[in-house]
Amino acid sequence: MLTIGTGNKAVAAAVKAAKPGVVAAYPITPQTEIVEQLAEYVTTGELESRYIPVESEHSAMAACIGASAGGVRTFTATSSHGLLYMHEMVHWAAGARLPIVMANVNRALGPGWNTWAEHTDAFSQRDTGWLQVFVGTVQEAYDATLMAFKIAEDERVLLPVMVNLDGFTLSHIMQSLETVEIGDFLPAYHLPHAIDTENPCVYGPMTGPADYFRFRWDIERSMRDAKGVIADVEREFAERFGRSYGPTEDYRCEDADVIVVAMGTLGKEAEVAVDRLRDEGIKAGSMRLRWFRPFPDLDLSGREVVVIDRDYSFGFGGVVAHSIRSKTGIVPYSVIAGLGGQEVTYNDIADFVRNRHPGEETWFGVSDHV
Amino acid sequence: MPGGGGAKLSLQMVTNVDERSVNNLSAIPKEEYLYKCTSACAGCSSSLCLRYVLKAAGPDTVLVVPACCTSVIQGIYPGTAMNVPVYNIAFAAAAACASGLSDALSARGKETNVIVYAGDGGTVDIGIQSLSGAFERGTNFLYICYDNEAYGNTGMQRSGSTPLGARTTTTPGGKRTAKKDLDRIVEAHNPPYMATACSAYPLDLYKKVKKALSIEGPKFIHILAPCPPGWRYPTEKTVEMGKLAVKTGTWILYEREFGKLSINGPSKAAMRKPAPLEDYINGQGRFKNLSPEIASEIRQQVERNIQRLSREEAGIC
Amino acid sequence: MYEIRIHSRGGQGGVTAAKLLALAAFRDGKYATACPFYGAERRGAPVVSFVRIDDQPIKIYSQIHEPDLVIVLDTSIMDVVDVLQGLKSGGTVLLNSAHAIAGCNGTCRHVDLTGIALAENLVVAGSPILNTPVLGALAKMDIVTLPSAEQAIREMFADERNVKAAEAAYEELKV
Numbered sequence: 001m002l003t004i005g006t007g008n009k010a011v012a013a014a015v016k017a018a019k020p021g022v023v024a025a026y027p028i029t030p031q032t033e034i035v036e037q038l039a040e041y042v043t044t045g046e047l048e049s050r051y052i053p054v055e056s057e058h059s060a061m062a063a064c065i066g067a068s069a070g071g072v073r074t075f076t077a078t079s080s081h082g083l084l085y086m087h088e089m090v091h092w093a094a095g096a097r098l099p100i101v102m103a104n105v106n107r108a109l110g111p112g113w114n115t116w117a118e119h120t121d122a123f124s125q126r127d128t129g130w131l132q133v134f135v136g137t138v139q140e141a142y143d144a145t146l147m148a149f150k151i152a153e154d155e156r157v158l159l160p161v162m163v164n165l166d167g168f169t170l171s172h173i174m175q176s177l178e179t180v181e182i183g184d185f186l187p188a189y190h191l192p193h194a195i196d197t198e199n200p201c202v203y204g205p206m207t208g209p210a211d212y213f214r215f216r217w218d219i220e221r222s223m224r225d226a227k228g229v230i231a232d233v234e235r236e237f238a239e240r241f242g243r244s245y246g247p248t249e250d251y252r253c254e255d256a257d258v259i260v261v262a263m264g265t266l267g268k269e270a271e272v273a274v275d276r277l278r279d280e281g282i283k284a285g286s287m288r289l290r291w292f293r294p295f296p297d298l299d300l301s302g303r304e305v306v307v308i309d310r311d312y313s314f315g316f317g318g319v320v321a322h323s324i325r326s327k328t329g330i331v332p333y334s335v336i337a338g339l340g341g342q343e344v345t346y347n348d349i350a351d352f353v354r355n356r357h358p359g360e361e362t363w364f365g366v367s368d369h370v
Numbered sequence: 371m372p373g374g375g376g377a378k379l380s381l382q383m384v385t386n387v388d389e390r391s392v393n394n395l396s397a398i399p400k401e402e403y404l405y406k407c408t409s410a411c412a413g414c415s416s417s418l419c420l421r422y423v424l425k426a427a428g429p430d431t432v433l434v435v436p437a438c439c440t441s442v443i444q445g446i447y448p449g450t451a452m453n454v455p456v457y458n459i460a461f462a463a464a465a466a467c468a469s470g471l472s473d474a475l476s477a478r479g480k481e482t483n484v485i486v487y488a489g490d491g492g493t494v495d496i497g498i499q500s501l502s503g504a505f506e507r508g509t510n511f512l513y514i515c516y517d518n519e520a521y522g523n524t525g526m527q528r529s530g531s532t533p534l535g536a537r538t539t540t541t542p543g544g545k546r547t548a549k550k551d552l553d554r555i556v557e558a559h560n561p562p563y564m565a566t567a568c569s570a571y572p573l574d575l576y577k578k579v580k581k582a583l584s585i586e587g588p589k590f591i592h593i594l595a596p597c598p599p600g601w602r603y604p605t606e607k608t609v610e611m612g613k614l615a616v617k618t619g620t621w622i623l624y625e626r627e628f629g630k631l632s633i634n635g636p637s638k639a640a641m642r643k644p645a646p647l648e649d650y651i652n653g654q655g656r657f658k659n660l661s662p663e664i665a666s667e668i669r670q671q672v673e674r675n676i677q678r679l680s681r682e683e684a685g686i687c
Numbered sequence: 688m689y690e691i692r693i694h695s696r697g698g699q700g701g702v703t704a705a706k707l708l709a710l711a712a713f714r715d716g717k718y719a720t721a722c723p724f725y726g727a728e729r730r731g732a733p734v735v736s737f738v739r740i741d742d743q744p745i746k747i748y749s750q751i752h753e754p755d756l757v758i759v760l761d762t763s764i765m766d767v768v769d770v771l772q773g774l775k776s777g778g779t780v781l782l783n784s785a786h787a788i789a790g791c792n793g794t795c796r797h798v799d800l801t802g803i804a805l806a807e808n809l810v811v812a813g814s815p816i817l818n819t820p821v822l823g824a825l826a827k828m829d830i831v832t833l834p835s836a837e838q839a840i841r842e843m844f845a846d847e848r849n850v851k852a853a854e855a856a857y858e859e860l861k862v
């Protein structure tokens with residue numbers, strides 16, 4: 001059905017279609033609309049699911065862990081401080097190999113309180129073993145959420161997936177949204193290690209130095225396999241529903257001399273900047289990085305690269321800029337922009353490209369840095 | 371609860387509070403520590419309460435505020451409506467942060483009041499662990515929970531403190547479980563002083579804050595703070611709503627000093643002859659379309675609570 | 688692309704007006720986005736919302752700095768906010784007002800949305816509803832068609848008085 005909706009509503013609609021057995025979530029701006037919409041679906045009976053109104057995010061993820069291990073599909077949504085407050089359980093969910101799907105509405109961290117978009121919250125969960133995808137449109141929020149369940153539950157993966165969307169800029173914008181009849185796109189939930197009294201197992205017992213690393217390696221092996229699974233699921237999705245996605249979304253990159261790499265909504269805004277730059281004769285392209293974990297193989301050889309980081313790793317640099325550098329060997333021009341919802345327009349992005357200095361780092365809006 | 375010696379000393383200090391000086395509004399100092407330029411909604415009672423709390427506490431006070439409406443009410447950087455130091459802290463962390471602050475100030479030889487001003491969600495839900503910890507270890511501070519019975523800051527989702535039957539955005543069909551009894555949880559920590567209050571009785575609140583701050587150890591005040599957008603009533607009815615909560619016996623004003631209960635004037639009368647519960651409930655959109663079963667369960671809860679406290683005060687156990 | 692900035696106060700329905708407008712444009716077969724700018728303020732504080740309408744998919748997420756049309760749902764805001772800031776030359780202003788207001792350059796239109804809402808008794812928690820009548824005015828200005836405006840209102844509100852209010856604004860606005 002073709003309609004229009006917000007990023008948050010799109011996520012909720014996809015979750016409704018995926019029919020989770022348990023939703024456990026806690027409100028936080030700008031994610032709350034997802035929780036509220038799901039509570040409403042459950043109340044009206046549009047979604048036959050248990051809605052667990054937990055008292056904190058730590059408990060939200062813990063409840064999802066219990067439910068997922070107990071043998072049902074589970075979903076939660078959070079943002080910013082909520083994601084950080086559940087951090088211990090975020091690690092736990094991946095270590096326990098549970099295919100939980102979580103929407104994270106990207107938002108900056110306090111102090112001071114700031115409810116606007118930034119990617120630091122998600123990146124702070126980088127090493128937990130979760131797959132992470134970043135979306136750029138309302139439609140993509142819907143599609144990626146649906147695909148997340150299928151990818152997570154694939155037996156070659158069995159890892160949780162975090163779907164990231166920018167706070168307010170995407171969570172609250174109204175755009176067109178086409179919902180689909182999912183049919184048998186999502187098979188029935190099957191967790192090979194679900195708790196079963198017929199087959200008594202102990203989960204997560206004391207595991208010594210001689211064994212522990214094997215379980216860690218097993219996570220990494222699945223992360224590597226996940227690349228193929230993601231590609232398979234995205235291909236099947238395109239065949240069934242006509243919308244295709246990949247590890248990146250490339251725009252006018254074929255003949256580009258300079259490529260802007262950004263994530264989320266800034267990655268879409270960059271496409272408008274590219275059109276402007278092309279009008280001026282600058283052969284620019286845009287590569288919107290969608291998957292952050294597993295980190296995709298990128299082909300940027302022979303191009304200049306401008307990376308926009310809506311995040312920062314203090315004492316080190318922009319997380320995406322450094323990831324690109326270590327994965328491709330290219331030394332990009334690193335721009336730190338959009339922190340805490342800082343307004344960044346396509347004109348600003350075009351300026352980043354015009355004024356690029358590969359190897360340097362610039363903080364947008366800060367004039368007194370070296 | 372602090373040791374026996376400290377307790378005796380505190381009792382003496384309690385009797386030092388001059389009752390006469392706080393029996394009329396003119397006794398309340400004119401000094402403002404919360405200016406009128408707040409970002410609160412029209413008719414917000416919790417910001418009003420904060421004003422009286424600070425008047426009672428005076429300038430040698432630090433406020434600790436977890437995520438809640440007060441995070442916004444205090445003003446947006448670089449402006450502020452506050453005239454005492456305010457330490458904003460993460461949602462779950464207020465009482466623990468206050469423990470550190472209180473110890474640091476006393477280590478520096480100061481007698482500064484440390485007051486947590488937290489919402490019900492930050493108290494009964496995500497913050498209950500740090501609240502319990504601070505009361506058990508005897509932190510010298512005053513913890514105030516202003517209770518608007520939902521998560522106001524995020525747009526009125528249920529909290530553990532939302533009453534049975536109330537509609538919130540996460541309980542669109544009405545909440546199915548009862549309000550968590552925060553006061554009995556705090557009571558189980560045996561604090562030297564705890565009290566309930568209501569925004570419609572600012573003088574009573576003022577006195578209670580004064581008294582609490584004169585006592586050493588962990589103190590607690592639970593304020594019922596009606597909220598027009600959350601409870602869905604017209605903004606000008608805020609005072610009336612608070613009065614009705616007390617007059618119907620839904621909210622009982624009392625104090626507990628070293629465990630001993632005394633019920634305060636307005637509630638004494640209300641408990642003898644409570645006003646009809648409908649007067650309170652029917653004026654609020656959040657209780658629209660209550661089923662007769664839920665309505666009767668709410669009534670029974672109110673009656674049980676009145677009975678429990680009356681019996682306790684009368685010494686019948 | 689046609690860019691619209693809506694000024695209102697928190698709680699007056701500016702955000703919903705933006706959504707309704709985007710929905711109506713979408714029902715006209717256009718691409719449309721509506722994005723409110725959420726500040727930290729509460730009820731009563733000035734808020735802005737942005738609507739973009741185009742024949743192509745819209746990829747811009749930043750705020751609208753040079754609108755084609757500025758809508759002011761509460762003219763008291765004009766004392767504190769420069770509502771005309773960045774308005775394109777030849778741009779239009781639509782005011783919720785019973786009469787014209789001096790100092791508004793460019794094409795300036797006005798319609799008494801508050802009066803229309805009160806006449807239809809469209810009042811929630813003491814405030815008149817402005818977001819549905821304004822759609823009628825926008826239809827009169829050919830931003831969206833009247834049938835799409837009415838359809839959008841019906842999709843979001845069950846109460847037919849909202850449609851009547853939009854029709855009244857359509858009639859009342861002079862172009």
Ligand SMILES: Cc1ncc(C[n+]2csc(CCOP(=O)(O)OP(=O)(O)O)c2C)c(N)n1
Nearest residue numbers: 081437438439461489490491492521522523
């Ligand atoms: C860890 C974490 N989870 C969620 C939030 C979002 N949040 C901020 S305030 C709030 C609700 C506060 O409710 P309450 O304590 O009752 O205070 P009120 O807003 O009603 O004044 C929530 C859910 C947060 N800031 N941090």
Ligand code: SF4
Nearest residue numbers: 410411414439522597
């Ligand atoms: S939501 Fe309620 S408690 Fe919060 S500022 Fe508004 S009136 Fe006050």
Ligand SMILES: [Mg+2]
Nearest residue numbers: 489490520522
């Ligand atoms: Mg509250």
